[in-house]
Amino acid sequence: MAALLLLPAVLLLTSLVDAFPASCRKVTTCGEHEISYPFWLNSSASDDNCGYPGLGLACEDDGTLILPVHSHRYRVEHIDYDMHIVAVSDTDLDVYGAGCPRLHANLTLDYASSWLQLTSSDSNITFLYNCRKNISWFLSSARELSGCSQGVYDTKRSYVLPDGATTGTEAFEYECEEVVVAPVLGVYKTEMVDPPGGGPPLTNWTFGGVVRAGFQLMYNTHSEQCDGCEKSRGWCGYERNESASSGLNIICFCDGGPTTDRCVYKVYNT
Secondary structure (H helix, E strand, C coil): CHHHHHHHHHHHHHHHHHHCCHHHHCCEEECCEEECCCCEECCCCCCCCECCHHHEEEECCCCCEEEEECCEEEEEEEEECCCCEEEEEEHHHCCCCCCCCCCCCCCCCCCCCCCEEECCCEEEEEEEEEECCCHHHCCCCCEEECCCCCCCCCCCEEEEECCCCCCHHHHHHHCEEEEEEEEEEHHHHHHHHCCCCCCCCCCHHHHHHHHHCCEEEEECCCCHHHHHHHHCCCEEEEEECCCCCCCEEEEEEECCEEECCCCCCCCCCC
C-alpha cells in the first residue's frame, strides 16, 4: 500500500521536472569549460531558448569558447557563476606574436539594456593606427608601435596610450585612421605603466600581452521581467518575435510550463 501511495507523488515530481526545457537544466561542456544557465550554446537547434539573449556562446572544434559581442569575437577564459563574472580576451591578438598588436573593434555596451557590463577591475588603453602626425610631440605618454606600417613607403605611424590619455574623436586630431580603446585588467595596466623597480622598456609585446591577458565582464539580467521570473524560482528565456522592437519576447519557464511573467505556485490544503 505504501508503494501505491508514493506513486502519485513520484509521477507529480516527474511531470514538474519535464515541464522545464532540457536547455535550462542541462550543463554542457566546451573544452575545459562548463556551460550552464544563464549561458547557452548558440549552435543549438532547440526551440527551448532558455538563458539570457546576450549570453549565447559558440564552441569551436578545438574547444575554444567564444562570446560574440556585436559580431566581434571574444575568447572566454573563465566563467565564475557565483560572482556572475566572465573573463574574456579579444581574439584579434590570438596570433599576433611580437608584431603589431592590431585590434579592429571597440567594445560598446549599452548599460541601460545590455546583459553585460565592465567591472571595477577593468581599465582602458588606447591604440591609434596609421597617424600622419607624430603624436609623441603632443603627448609624452604616447608610445610608438613597431611593424604596423603597411609598406616600405608608408610614413604613417601607430601608437598606444597606456594611460588612456585621449580617446574617440579627439584622437582624430592627430590624423589617425583608426582609434581602438581596449579594455584591460587594471592591475596589469598598472604594472605596465609603472613597473616595480623600473622594469624593461615598453614594447609591442608588452602592450599586446596586457590586452591578451583580457578583462572581465559582469553579467546580470538588466530586466525586471527576468528578475521576477528568477525570484519566483523560474528560468528566464526568450522566443523570437519579429513584431517586437527587440525581435525577442522574454518568457519565464516554470514548473507548469512557460509564462510571460513569473511562476505561480498553488498551495493545496490537505
